[in-house]
Amino acid sequence: MRILQQAVFIFIIIIFLAAIPAIIEINPLEKNITWNLSQMDQMYVEFIRELARGSLGTYQLGGQVRYIAADITKNFFTSFSILLVGVLAAVVTGLLFGLFLSRFTVTRIINILLNILAAIPDFILIIFSLVLAIKIYEVTGVRMIAFRPDAGALNTWFPMMLTAIAPTLYMFKLIAVKYYQTSGEDYIRTAVSKGMPANYINFQHVYKNIEPFIIAELTKVVSLAIGNLFIIEYLLNVPGVTKFIFQSNQFQPITIGLFSMLLISLIVYFSIRIVLYLFKRGLIYE
Amino acid sequence: MNKILSINYSLYAGVVLTVLLIFLATFGPALAPHTLTETLRTRYVNGTIIAPPLEPFHSKDYPLGTDRWGYDLLSMILYGIRYTLIISTVVTIFKMTAGTIIGLYVGTWKKSPQWLEAFENAWSYVPLFIILYFFLMPITFDEKVESFILISYFIIIASIISIPSIISSVRKKSKEISKSIFIEAAQTLGANRHRVVWKHIFPQLKETLLVMFILEIVHVIAIMGQLALMKIFIGGTIFRPDSQIYLSITKEIAGLVGSARENIYSNSTYILYIPLITLLMITLSFNLLANGLKNRIQSAYQRTPWIKTGFEPTLVSKRKVYHGKLRFLPSGEKLALIILILAFVGAGTYVILNKG
Incomplete structure (x- = not known):
């Protein structure tokens, strides 16, 4: 209902x-x-x-009018792969550094770095990464980004990384706070007093209690990733579904674009849910 | 323990930087070395040619350099910073007031309505800047409407669309607290809903709401920045079609970043860096302030973890001292705050007196 x-x-x-x-x-x-x-x-x-x-109607690309149906499949999968990788990376790194590895001295440096980055708004991080990519090209000659929409792999991996930044930082902060709060609970003390190792407690006691929060915030994470995807596709000229949204003022392409975005985000959301479910089934006793 | 490690640096740095920002926002135009319409004239000095774009730290007259047309970057920032701060604060005041009041009351209901939760969930899916993009795109360009109307339009829409997320988080917190025993006790003693909300729930949430308020300011600035990347500047965009230039009318900092974005590919990248770093400083100072406040609250209320988490704070909690000794001169934080306020007033008067 x-x-x-x-x-x-x-x-x-x-x-x-x-x-x-x-x-x-x-x-x-x-x-x-x-x-x-x-x-x-x-x-x-x-x-x-x-x-x-x-028919899905037409949209304008530059001076020409094109059929949406002819382009939508390719654009859909480009956006979908970028978003899926971005959100998946966010969940995995968030869990690793926020929960499972956070107690080691080595990873503490990464934690501090993530905390500093989290204080900077995502669009500034996007601009800085662009600057960095251009500087790397100038110094070493290694090409990291392409603004041509037909550049192949160059068109996907850098956008994927940029899309992952904001959700990763959000997820990391959320998990870190929840981990700290949960570890003060009484059932953790019971587990410690029974002599269970830290890893075991993290998996069996902490993760199980943090998972509902992760799932509750997953919509927010996906929404953050979509917001950044819009900006990144626009800035880097990636041929994704946002092409339909930003190129024209017409009702038809914008609606189709937004609905495909919705579909993408739903698929991504449920795939992450499946991944989390499998993780729980595989590694944690029920 | 270690005294130097347990100082709440982020709070102090945040307070000082925020006061500095408020100072710049108040006296910015009076401090600016040039007006917004003055340009650098190309001329010879000792055999070298001085022409726009002038690099920063090369000339005394133009300390942060000029853009491609010779306009002073420092002056633009000093004129624009008040727009950024005022717009973001006003939006935050609107949405926090509405969101907090509704959230507090809905949280005390026995059952929160299903449609509300469904709406909040649906709303949290849609990135807010997309909504604003659609609203502002048809009207922002070409000075068709006065910038004051555009700003108020932005403020109204930005506040309305971000209210649901605030309601959602305040509602959850309020619901959590209204389950406590002291609420039940208050209700047994005959407290009505208003009393429960304002005398029992609200005081518990005061500190959290303050932190939320500061973070929401950053959030609004981030939305403004995202819009600026899409060439939508708050207060209007001037579009020059012959050379594809987009300019911000109000010189609001996010707008300056957006209009200077193309310089990323040119040789004079500092035209982008200077407003970008200013914007970064603004968001960082608010974030530091919020983080410092959060640290202080957390150190007072947090339970100590039983296992090593890697996130242990080094701060020692500050307790309120009732019945302390009465002193003529306050010490510690209070003294620092008084000095800061005096410095603000003093520098302000100095700027006004030396305006000519």
């Missing part, structure tokens, strides 16, 4: 958002902002008609 409600809410938000650029207008005489709601129903009717005809 709740999932249904959520789906309805998201559907309404997307439909509304996609219509906004067409609704808001500026009255040039009075210099104020007006809302032109009369176009809205017409747009929705046209959108549904287009879908009923079995």
Whole structure:
């Protein structure tokens, strides 16, 4: 029931958002902002008609008009792979450095580094990484980024890394705080007094109690990753689904773009859930 | 224990930097060496040519250098910093007030409504800057509307769209506290809902809310920065189609970063670095402040862990001293705060007196 409600809410938000650029207008005489709601129903009717005809409509890329259906599969998988790798990296590094490895002196340096990075907003980190990549190219000649949309692997791994930054830092901070809080609980004391090793306690007692928080914050993590994906695809000219969203003001491509983004985020969310489930089944007694 | 390690550096650094920022925001235009329309004239000095873009730390008149057209970078930052700070603070005040009040009350309900939770969840999926992007994209460009209208439009929409996330986190905290025994005791003694909320739950959350407030300011600045990367500057974007240049009308710092972004590929990268570092300093000082406050709260309330976690704080908790000795001159933190305020006032008067 709740999932249904959520789906309805998201559907309404997307439909509304996609219509906004067409609704808001500026009255040039009075210099104020007006809302032109009369176009809205017409747009929705046209959108549904287009879908009923079995076509996804067209979008503008530069000067040419292209069919969305012809490009969407490739763009979808580009965005999907970037987002999946980004979120997966976030969960794995967050768990490793926030929980399982955090007590060692060596990893403490990494913890301090992650804490410092977490104080910097993600878009500044993105700009700094761009600068760094360009500097590396200037000094060593090793090419790390490409702005051509057809550059192949160069087009995916750097965006993947950039997308992973913000969710990783968020996840790390969350897990570190929860780990610290949980380790003060009485059941940890019981486990310690029974002489169980630290690793065992981390897996069996701490992780099991932190997992609900990780799952609860997973939507936030995915949303962070999507936000950064939008910016990165725009900045690095990656041929992903955001091409449909930022290239034009039309209702059709924006809606299709947002819905494919939603689909991507849902698939990513559930794959991470599966990974966490397998981890729990494989390594932790039930 | 070790006294030097247990000083709350991040709190002190945060306070000093934030006061400095407030000073710059208040007296920025008075401090600026040039106006926003003044440009550097190309001229010969001792046989070398001085022409824009001028590099930083080369000329006394233009300490942080100029951009490609000869406008002073330092002056732009000093004019713009007040927009960044004021806009982000106003948005935060709006959303925190609304979010806190609604969240506190909904948290005391017996059962939080299902549709609200579904809405919060659905809302948390959508990145906020995308929503703002769609709202601002049709109106930001080409000075079609005055920048004051654009700023207020941004403030209203940014506050409204970020309220649900604040409601959600305040609601969860309030719900946690309203399960406590002292709430039950208060209710047994006849306290009504308003009293429970404002006399029993709110005081418990005061410190957490303060930290949240400061972090939300950073969050708003981050959204402004993300929009700026999309060429949407708060207060309007001027677009020059012949050479594809985007300029910020208000010179707000995130906007300066956005309009200088293309310089990443040029030889004069400092045009990007200078506003970027300013923005970094702004966010860092708020983050340090929030972190310092959090450390202080945590050291007072946190239970000690039983196993080695690697996150143990080195701070010693500060307790309130009731019935302490009355002194003529306060010592420690209070004295430092008084000196800081005096320095602020003194420097402010100096700037105003020497304006000419």
